[in-house]
Amino acid sequence: MSDKRSLLPKADRTPWTPLHAKLHRTIRSRHLFERNQRLLIAVSGGQDSLCLIKILLDLQPKWGWYLSIAHCDHCWRSDSQANAKHVENLAKNWSVSFYLRTANEPLKSEAAARNWRYQALSAIAQENQFHCIVTGHTASDRAETLLYNLIRGTGADGLQALTWQRLLDNSILLVRPLLEITRMQTGQFCQDFLVPVWEDSTNQDLKFARNRIRQNVLPYLQENFNPQVESVLAQTAEILQAEVEYLEQAAYQLRKEAMVTSTGEEGNLYNPYSIKLNRRVLQKAPLALQRRVMRQVLQEIIQSGCTFEQIEKLIALISAPNRSQSDPFPGGAIAQVQGDWIYLKQL
CATH class of the missing domain: 3.30.465.60 (Uridine Diphospho-n-acetylenolpyruvylglucosamine Reductase; domain 3)
Incomplete structure (x- = not known):
């Protein structure tokens, strides 16, 4: 299979891998999306977001979604414009609408970048009548977030880490469909389908705490404690999410009574x-x-x-x-x- 063939629109290819089946079941069982919805997919160009958009494009005939791609250029790297152009070219090859937002100046921290990114995505969604913003967060991200929050100090709310759905301030729904899929799986998927991944050099920069968890802490835990530690931690976050929802409802009722x-x-x-x-x-x-x-x-x-x-x-x-x-x-x-x-x- 050539690189050119890997970029053909979904209509020319009809793959159905275990990952396609898994995501299809997850969307249906968790009621993440409805049929014929307008979905804005946040695509960085990395393996997780490219795996996400590729599978959603393949599932599109079954669901009737209208899919578009949004890319946020944080201006952190000298190659950020080339990164954005790479994602735009993929969108063109897949015959998908493309939206780009570029930061006015380089953002100084992970938190600032995250806040700006969600604001930018929300603005695109509002302006173009999208029902949901969809991100490629995986079980690996969920495990990293749980460890990051645990180290900083938190209760069960922080340990539940990333949730499947979150309502943003403008009533647009943020959805994370890949929370049961690991980064290893998304990487293998992109290799199998020759999806051209843009390697982000900042993912290797150990000045960022999350990268130290990803590069140092999780490999150590996998080697010395549990090879499946990412999936186990993600499952723990899932258990805690349900318990937190119950406790919040019970606390609200108690507060009303008190x-x-x-x-x-x-x-x-x-x-x-x-x-x-x-x-x-x-x-x-x-x-x-x-x-x-x-x-x-x-x-x-x-x-x-x-x-x-x-x-x-x-x-x-x-x-x-x-x-x-x-x-x-x-x-x-x-x-x-x-x-x-x-x-x-x-x-």
């Missing part, structure tokens, strides 16, 4: 400076739910996110003596105990 006032009227769940919580209701609940309630409350007060220590300050007030109060939280709010109630007030 915020009912003495006259039977519910407190304002969304005004952080009129919140009061019934300590007697909270005392009956397990510690895990108490912590989640306090975190939900603090997230409305502290826009940058709350810490474990700040949550524990509120937890201590559930059983503290009357008239106890917390130190000020970022932004100036304090929590005070008055009888059966914890009041959160802005100073």
